[in-house]
Amino acid sequence: MTSILIANGPNLNLLGTREPSIYGAETLSDVEDMCRAEADALGVSVSFFQSNHEGALVDVLHDARGTHDGIILNAGAYTHTSIALRDAISGIGLPVVELHVSNVHAREDFRHTSMIAPVAAGVILGFGVQGYPLALRAILGKIGGRAA
Ligand SMILES: O=C1C[C@@](O)(C(=O)O)C[C@@H](O)[C@@H]1O
Numbered sequence: 001m002t003s004i005l006i007a008n009g010p011n012l013n014l015l016g017t018r019e020p021s022i023y024g025a026e027t028l029s030d031v032e033d034m035c036r037a038e039a040d041a042l043g044v045s046v047s048f049f050q051s052n053h054e055g056a057l058v059d060v061l062h063d064a065r066g067t068h069d070g071i072i073l074n075a076g077a078y079t080h081t082s083i084a085l086r087d088a089i090s091g092i093g094l095p096v097v098e099l100h101v102s103n104v105h106a107r108e109d110f111r112h113t114s115m116i117a118p119v120a121a122g123v124i125l126g127f128g129v130q131g132y133p134l135a136l137r138a139i140l141g142k143i144g145g146r147a148a
Contacts, residue, residue, distance in 0.1 A: 001045050004139060005068040006035055006132065008050040009057055009076035015101075015129070023101050026129045038133035042140065054078055054085065061088040061096075070095045070121075070139040072132065079104075079114050089119045095142040097135045100125035 008028065011018060016027035026034075032048050039046040047068070049060045057075065064071055073096050078085055089096045096119070103126030104111040117123050121142045124131045 001043070002070075002140065002143065003045045003047070003068045004039070004136060005060070005064050005071045006032075006046055006048050006136075007057060007060055007071060008048075008074045009054075009078050010052040011076055012074055013050050013052070022107075024128050031129050031132050034129065035132050035136060038136050042136065044136070044140065046136070054082055058084050058088045061085070061092055064094055065092050068094065070097070070143045072097045072099055072135040072139060073116070073120075074099045074101070075116060079116055080110055082115055086115045086119055089116055095121035095139060097121055097139045097142075098123040098125075099131050099135050101128055101131060102126065 013028055015023055015031065016025055028050060035046050051057055051060070057078065061071065071094055075082065075085055075098070079098065079100070098114065098116050098120040114123070122138055124135045124138060127134060
């Protein structure tokens with residue numbers, strides 16, 4: 001069965017209470033429930049990871065080789081700074097969809113730059129937490145699954 005890793009970076013453990021006017025009221029646990037329901041409907045399996053630490057995110061990307069077929073990554077603020085995450089994505093040879101809950105292009109200038117977008121299979125942003133199930137559908141198109 002196709003297996004997708006959904007990885008969330010720093011501060012996304014605070015979803016639901018963190019700046020709800022920007023990120024909404026749903027918690028990370030709500031997001032995981034939504035993704036499980038979508039995965040069931042699509043006939044794929046999903047696993048979840050969250051860390052506030054850049055190196056832990058690099059490690060989980062490496063570990064996805066051989067265990068997952070694709071990755072949905074909300075790298076949070078590391079999106080805008082992390083050459084290490086970019087290099088990890090380039091190095092693992094798996095499709096990675098970059099995801100943001102908010103429309104980063106409608107926010108501060110420093111959020112307009114993504115270190116990882118050039119090496120991502122695609123980017124989904126600005127659709128709130130609904131972006132996660134959207135990303136699940138989208139990534140299947142990149143790995144020959146049956147959704148997109
Ligand atoms: O932590 C986050 C969340 C975010 O990735 C989003 O999902 O909208 C956008 C980033 O700029 C921010 O640092």
